[in-house]
Structures are given as structure tokens and as C-alpha cells.
Amino acid sequence: MTLTANVPHESWNPVPQPSLEVEGVTVAYPNGNVALRDASFGLGAGTIAGLVGVNGSGKSTLFKAIMGFVQPIAGEVRIAGMPVREALKRNLVAYVPQAEEVDWNFPVLVEDVVMMGRQGHMGFFRIPSAKDRELVDQSLARVGMTEYRKRQIGELSGGQKKRVFLARALAQQGRIMLLDEPFTGVDVQTETAIIDLMRELRGQGHLMLVSTHNLGSVPDFCDQVVLVNRTVLAAGPTAEVFTQSNLEQAFGGVLRHFQLAGSDLHDDKEDTRRVTVLTDDERPVVFYGENGSKPASPSKPQDDK
Amino acid sequence: MMDWLYTFIVEPLSYDFMQRALLVAILVGAVSAALSCFLVLKGWSLMGDAISHAVLPGIVLAYVVGLPIAIGAFVAGLFAAISTGYLKDNSRIKEDTAMGIVFTGMFAVGLVLFSRIETDQHLSHILFGDMLGVTWGDLIETAVIAGVTLLIVLTKRRDFLLYAFDPQHARAIGLPVKLLHYGLLALLSITIVASLKAVGIILVVAMLIAPGAIGFLLAKRFETMLVIAMSVAIASGVLGTLISYSINGATGPCIVLIQAGVFLLALLFAPGSGLLRRRAAPGTHAAGLPIAP
Known part of the structure; x- marks a missing residue:
């Protein structure tokens, strides 16, 4: 593993500790649509935070606000204490x-x-220095794309494409990384590689904000979660925020909601334990039993009202 | 053979006006080809069309007020580009619609003004250019504009390229994206102004699209695309001018025709993605498909 990500860009200009403060941010588009209202949360160094919400909940708007692509009509974003x-x-x-x-x-x-x-x-003339070339080499090696470096980007698979852009972020040495749906259209191997890399970067003190609607993977790699639905509903450590009741509250009526309980799940009718499946995507298939041969029967979504 | 070469190349070069025409063709070809690469990649091909039509009222008004025509045209072109952007951002109208309304509106204003005001300009020269009538003064003006534009575009090409490829990343690394955006529009406007005399409002659009499209079809890398586009444009400028002399036809259209022909060849025979290549060699990969490592 290289330590390049820790080297400051300019020795006379030390890199501040990464942090991200979003305070009361409200974003409205010219057509009058308020995409985000009074959103607030804060993140510190050494964090992988999941930005969780369904499509259209304001995840990308929040990203745009953080990068200054849209100007909030109220509130403020501060990165490492700076505008x-x-x-x-x-x-x-x-x-x-x-x-x-x-x-x-x-x-x-x-x-x-x-x-x-x-x-x-x-x-000014944007001519790469020896250091720039070296960092590019290292970043390519780190995501396992060295042998593809002379390919035109359209000639890559979905996972490889994602790795290239990850390598670009590494080469940039930004200690705050925003990843927009990094697992969409990506093979399992790449997904694992991305998660491993993010953990490594977390160990080096990076702050990563990862938007995803892939709920199942969130507890896997996120230590913080920001729940979004037109505002920030909850933010904090995964164990406290990523709970069934919070998710149901945030996404009730939007996500598919399956409950398996009683005789569908157990032979013992007295057993009150339940399995709850929340998903944004297709219907999941759930197997239960000694050899997993019989699908748990109620694969119909239930109304949770 | 020698006779033919003599009448095709040497004889025309003995005339002053042909020397000027060739120089203008080379200058205009080079600068519009460099810009066309960015336009094609940014999806702005029709922006050139819009701006070139919109300069007409600027030309007429500049004549009335007594300003250099180039200044009037530049201001009008920039106004068209900015108002198109404003309409897109602040109304429900999409960009192509906004562009269509702005440029046809301004073109109409220009035509009405032109028909009401006595000028020393011929409409057909503004529309289609008058390459063989270029004066030394025109030539110097074109050379200065083309030189400055080329200098800016080529030294800042990496920033323009990054802005075209991924504006979000450009912004994330602190590039002045607004400046790049309007800078490119301003360079486009001034290039159209520089090309007016030679190829005219209508045909400059072709010069601003075809070379970039040819480079795009043939290159896997931006620098290669730029070199191809500029070489094709310069070569067709020279060839088109010579041909127009020997067949006694209009110069601008001759140049554009050659570019269109090269485009067609590139479309058919481009390595990897050419239409005929793909059919001829079904076993080889087409662009866009992953190759097994």
C-alpha cells in the first residue's frame, strides 16, 4: 500500500483535517421545486458515510450543493471549515x-x-510533472487497472469504468470523497474492491460520502448514515440511524416491504420472531428451511399500514 | 502532367487575390477546426449555427454606427449565446428550442435592417463569403483573430477538454467553469467573425462541425483528434480554393464539399468503427465492445 494519499499537496500549505458541515441547507430549482429543505448533518475525518434515500429524494441535489453546483437559498455548507x-x-x-x-x-x-x-x-500550461505521472501510475495500480491504461474509456466493462474514476479521485488526493452510486452496474469483485479501498482510505483519515439506494450493503461498510427524503431525516452512527423503524418512517410506501412471520416462518406458532425485508429494487426471493428448498411463501408485498 | 500541375497550382498562385485567398483559407480552416473539436465533444455543434446567423444584425448596426463590422458581429454573437443560456436556465424551454428562437429571431432582425438600410455590403457575400475578394486588410484582421484564438485554445486545451468531458469534476478541482463556458462561447463568436469574409455566415457552420467530426471518428485520443481536424481543414481549404479557381466555382462551397467528402470516407473506413470496416471484418472488435484481456 502506498502512503501517497497522506502527503500534503503543498508542504507550505498543510492539508486541513477533512470535515463536512451541512447546516440548514435549502435548495430550490428555478421551476419552484424545493428539492431539499433545511438539511443538516456533520461528518468528521476517518468516516465512510452512507447517503441513503430513494431516487428523487434529494441525494444528488445534496451532492450538488456540497460541490457548489447549486447555490442553496438558505443555509451553508462548510468543507474542512472553509466555504x-x-x-x-x-x-x-x-x-x-x-x-x-x-x-x-x-x-x-x-x-x-x-x-x-x-x-x-x-x-498554467497544465503540463504533468514527474510527480503527477507517478501518482497516476500508483493510482492505476491501486485499483488494478494498470494493464488497461491505453484503452479508450468506452472499451471497458462497467466495473472497470468505475475503477478508472476511483483512480482519478485517488490521484487527486482529495481527502473528502463524494461517490455517487458507486455500486450501480458493477460486478461483485469490483464492489468488494471498492469497499476494501474505502476502508483503507478511512484508515488514513479520509472522509467518504457514498450515495446509494442499495440498502443491503449499507451496514456492511458505512459507519455513519445520513437518511434523506427531501430533508435529512436522521444522521449519525449506522447502528443508531439505520434501524427498521427509521427506514420505515423514511421510506414507508416507497420501498417494497415484506414481512415473514408466524406459520410462514416457523412451525412453532408461538414464536413471534419476524423477518422484515425492505428493498428499493426488484422483489427479493427469500429462502427458508433446512436446505433452502422451499421459498418462504408470502412473496407478495404487504401493506404496512 | 506538368502542364496540369502548372495550371492547377502555379498559375493561380501568381495572382495576388489567390495568394490572399489561400492564406485566408488556411487560417480560417485551422482556427475553426480547433474549435470544432470542442464543439463536437461538448454537443454544441448547433451553437455555431445559431451564433453565425445571429451576427447579421450586429454587422448592419455596426455599419450604421460606424464601428468596425467585426465588433458588431462579435457583440451580437455573444448576445445570442448568452440569451440562449439565460432562456434555458430560467424558463421551461429546452436549449435547442431556445437556440432556434433566438437565432432565427436575430437573423430576421438582421435581414429587415439590411433591406431598409443602404450599405456597401452584398448580402450574398455576408451569407456565403467572398474568398477571392479578400483584401490585405481583411487578411490581417483574420490573421490576428485566428492567431490569438488558436493561442488561447491550444494553451488552455486541457481545461476546455476537461470542462467538456466532466464539468462536475472540473468544478470539483476548482477550475473556473463559468469562465471556460463563456470563454469558449466568446472564442466561437470571434472565430465566426474572422471566417465571415472568407466563407460567410452559412458555410462557417460546416467549417465548425465537419473537421471535429472527422477527428472524432478517427481518433482515440484528443490530441490526435485535434491534429487530424486541423490538417483536414487546412488541406481542404487549400485544395478547395485551387479547385474553385480552376472550375471557376464558388470557393466556400468547394471547401465545404471537400470536408463533407472526407467525413464520408472517415465514416465508412474509420479503423474499428467504420461502417464498411465493421462489415468487412466481423471477427474484429467494434468500438464500445470490451476486448478480452
Whole structure:
């Protein structure tokens, strides 16, 4: 493992501890639609935080507000104690976009994309230095994409594409990373690799905010959770926030909701333990029994009212 | 053969106006090709169309007030680009609709003004250019504009490229995205102004799209795309001008025709993605498909 992520960009300009404060942020679009109202939460160094909400709940708006893409009509975002603009100028924030946002026909090679992570560090003519090249090499190696560096980006698989943009974020050395749905369209191997890498970065004190609607993986890798539905409903340690009652409150009526209990689940009718499945995606198939041969029967969603 | 070469190349070059025409064709070709790469990648191809039509009222008004025509055209072009952006951001109208309304509206204003005001300009020269009528003064003006524009575009090409590829990342690393956005629009407007005399409002659109599209089809990397686009544009500028002399036809359209022909060839024979290549060699990969490592 390399320690490059810990080296400050400029020795005379020490890198501040990563932190992210969102205070009372309200975002409205020109058509009058209020996408986010009075959202507040705070995150510190060495954190992987899950930004959890269904599609249209304001996750991307929150990302845009954090990166200064939209101006909140009320409230404030502070990154490492600084206003957004200044934090961006100092290259503190790295962003890993969703696959749909990228034009994969663009005439750039894998290594060109990773080099874009260094562009904010380069001088007026944007000529890569030896250090820039070295960081690109290291970042490519770290995500296992070295052998693909001369490929045009459209020639990659979904997982490989994601790795390239992760490498770009690594090369940038931003200690605050925003990852927009990193697990969508990605193979299991890449998912594991991404999670491992994020844990490694957490160990080095990075702050990662990961938007996902993939609820099942959240307790797996997030130590903090921010629950979003047009505002921040709850934020804090996963164990406290990512609870059944909070999720039902946040997503009641939006998520599919399955309950398996009583005779569907146990032979002993007195047993009151239940299995609850919440999902945003397709209907899950749930197996129960000695050899998993018989599907638990009520695979119909139940109304939870 | 020697005779033919003589009448095709040497004889036209003995005329002053042909020397100027060739120089203008090279300058305009180079600068519009460089910009066309960014326009094609950014999805702004029709922005060139919109701005070039919108400069007409600027030209007429500048004539009335006695300003250099280039300034009037530049201001009008920029106004069209900015008002299109404003309409898109502040109404329910989509960008292509906003663009269509702004540029046809301004073009109409220009036509009405033109028909009411006596000028020393010929409408057909503004619309289609008058390459063989370029004066030394025109040539110097074009050379200055093209030189400055090329200098800016080429030195800041990495920033423009990043802005076109991933504006969110550009912003995240602190690049001045607003400046890049409006800077590109301003460079586009001024390039159109520089090309007016040579190829005219209508045909400059082709010069701002075809070279970039050809480079895009043939290149896997931006630098290659830029080199291809500029070489094709310069070569077709020279060839088109010479041909137009020998067949006694309009110069601008000759250049555009050659570019269109090269585009067609690129479309058919581009390595990997060419339409004919794909059919001829079904076993090889087409662009976009992953290759097994």
C-alpha cells in the first residue's frame, strides 16, 4: 500500500483535517421545486458515510450543493471549515460520478482520465510533472487497472469504468470523497474492491460520502448514515440511524416491504420472531428451511399500514 | 502532367487575390477546426449555427454606427449565446428550442435592417463569403483573430477538454467553469467573425462541425483528434480554393464539399468503427465492445 494519499499537496500549505458541515441547507430549482429543505448533518475525518434515500429524494441535489453546483437559498455548507469555493480551489474534494453522467465515446484513454485528477495541481500550461505521472501510475495500480491504461474509456466493462474514476479521485488526493452510486452496474469483485479501498482510505483519515439506494450493503461498510427524503431525516452512527423503524418512517410506501412471520416462518406458532425485508429494487426471493428448498411463501408485498 | 500541375497550382498562385485567398483559407480552416473539436465533444455543434446567423444584425448596426463590422458581429454573437443560456436556465424551454428562437429571431432582425438600410455590403457575400475578394486588410484582421484564438485554445486545451468531458469534476478541482463556458462561447463568436469574409455566415457552420467530426471518428485520443481536424481543414481549404479557381466555382462551397467528402470516407473506413470496416471484418472488435484481456 502506498502512503501517497497522506502527503500534503503543498508542504507550505498543510492539508486541513477533512470535515463536512451541512447546516440548514435549502435548495430550490428555478421551476419552484424545493428539492431539499433545511438539511443538516456533520461528518468528521476517518468516516465512510452512507447517503441513503430513494431516487428523487434529494441525494444528488445534496451532492450538488456540497460541490457548489447549486447555490442553496438558505443555509451553508462548510468543507474542512472553509466555504465550498475555497475548499474546491484547494483540491480537497474528489468526486466519483455515476456512469450515466459520463460520455463514454469521448476520445480519452484510461490514463488521460486519471491524469485529470491531477489537473488542479498543475501550473498554467497544465503540463504533468514527474510527480503527477507517478501518482497516476500508483493510482492505476491501486485499483488494478494498470494493464488497461491505453484503452479508450468506452472499451471497458462497467466495473472497470468505475475503477478508472476511483483512480482519478485517488490521484487527486482529495481527502473528502463524494461517490455517487458507486455500486450501480458493477460486478461483485469490483464492489468488494471498492469497499476494501474505502476502508483503507478511512484508515488514513479520509472522509467518504457514498450515495446509494442499495440498502443491503449499507451496514456492511458505512459507519455513519445520513437518511434523506427531501430533508435529512436522521444522521449519525449506522447502528443508531439505520434501524427498521427509521427506514420505515423514511421510506414507508416507497420501498417494497415484506414481512415473514408466524406459520410462514416457523412451525412453532408461538414464536413471534419476524423477518422484515425492505428493498428499493426488484422483489427479493427469500429462502427458508433446512436446505433452502422451499421459498418462504408470502412473496407478495404487504401493506404496512 | 506538368502542364496540369502548372495550371492547377502555379498559375493561380501568381495572382495576388489567390495568394490572399489561400492564406485566408488556411487560417480560417485551422482556427475553426480547433474549435470544432470542442464543439463536437461538448454537443454544441448547433451553437455555431445559431451564433453565425445571429451576427447579421450586429454587422448592419455596426455599419450604421460606424464601428468596425467585426465588433458588431462579435457583440451580437455573444448576445445570442448568452440569451440562449439565460432562456434555458430560467424558463421551461429546452436549449435547442431556445437556440432556434433566438437565432432565427436575430437573423430576421438582421435581414429587415439590411433591406431598409443602404450599405456597401452584398448580402450574398455576408451569407456565403467572398474568398477571392479578400483584401490585405481583411487578411490581417483574420490573421490576428485566428492567431490569438488558436493561442488561447491550444494553451488552455486541457481545461476546455476537461470542462467538456466532466464539468462536475472540473468544478470539483476548482477550475473556473463559468469562465471556460463563456470563454469558449466568446472564442466561437470571434472565430465566426474572422471566417465571415472568407466563407460567410452559412458555410462557417460546416467549417465548425465537419473537421471535429472527422477527428472524432478517427481518433482515440484528443490530441490526435485535434491534429487530424486541423490538417483536414487546412488541406481542404487549400485544395478547395485551387479547385474553385480552376472550375471557376464558388470557393466556400468547394471547401465545404471537400470536408463533407472526407467525413464520408472517415465514416465508412474509420479503423474499428467504420461502417464498411465493421462489415468487412466481423471477427474484429467494434468500438464500445470490451476486448478480452
